[in-house]
Amino acid sequence: MDKKKYLSKSFTSPLSRLCYNSETEKGGEEKQDYQVFDNTDEESLELRNSKVLKIKIKMDENKHEIEKKMIIEEGGKIYQLLENENENLTVKTLEQERQIQRIGSASERKDKEIEELKRKAQDNKRKFEQTKEELSDKIGYLEKQMQLSSQINTKQKEEIEKLKNQLVWVESELKKLKHEQKFQDCIVGQQLKDLKAEMQRQFEQQSCQTDKLMSQMTSLMTKNGAINMSQTQQSILLQRSMYRFQ
Numbered sequence: 735m736d737k738k739k740y741l742s743k744s745f746t747s748p749l750s751r752l753c754y755n756s757e758t759e760k761g762g763e764e765k766q767d768y769q770v771f772d773n774t775d776e777e778s779l780e781l782r783n784s785k786v787l788k789i790k791i792k793m794d795e796n797k798h799e800i801e802k803k804m805i806i807e808e809g810g811k812i813y814q815l816l817e818n819e820n821e822n823l824t825v826k827t828l829e830q831e832r833q834i835q836r837i838g839s840a841s842e843r844k845d846k847e848i849e850e851l852k853r854k855a856q857d858n859k860r861k862f863e864q865t866k867e868e869l870s871d872k873i874g875y876l877e878k879q880m881q882l883s884s885q886i887n888t889k890q891k892e893e894i895e896k897l898k899n900q901l902v903w904v905e906s907e908l909k910k911l912k913h914e915q916k917f918q919d920c921i922v923g924q925q926l927k928d929l930k931a932e933m934q935r936q937f938e939q940q941s942c943q944t945d946k947l948m949s950q951m952t953s954l955m956t957k958n959g960a961i962n963m964s965q966t967q968q969s970i971l972l973q974r975s976m977y978r979f980q
Contacts, residue, residue, distance in 0.1 A: 862908045
């Protein structure tokens, strides 16, 4: 029975092969033959290996370029979204500033109305106090005249009574005026508080939205290698995002 085995073994030279043949006879000794075959086309093999390596490098470069383009396109889309959001925020900021201006104008008008009410209240108070003083003097004079006169004039009594009634009415009106002035002051004070609270809320909302947008834009620029932008670019972005502070 004949058996043949072919074994490939690697030597120091990648272009050499060793073939091992063995034959075994019944009751005989095993014969071994060693044959070495050298590849004479070493330069051709190296050239093929070089071409394969170049093709692999080219494929890696193309893959890298495709990934780079995808990253740039994705970054551009995100940046455009942030730009659009920034423009929308700028429009909202302008609208909020106009709203704040309207609130400020309303506050100024309310301040003027308050000052006018205070002025009128002071004038009325001064007039009532003057009238009260005049009536008191007149009543005192008439009472003295009645004490000096032995005969009481009915007409004087009626006039005194009438003046007293007028005095009571003036005092009542003065109290009403003071109460009304106090009530108006409370209402106006609450309105001023509400206006100031609304203005503060508008400012805080603008600041929060602007800070959020600036954080997103800075993060995007860092991922795309644009963290070292020039001071001019930073100033332009800051002016567009923080327009309300101008």
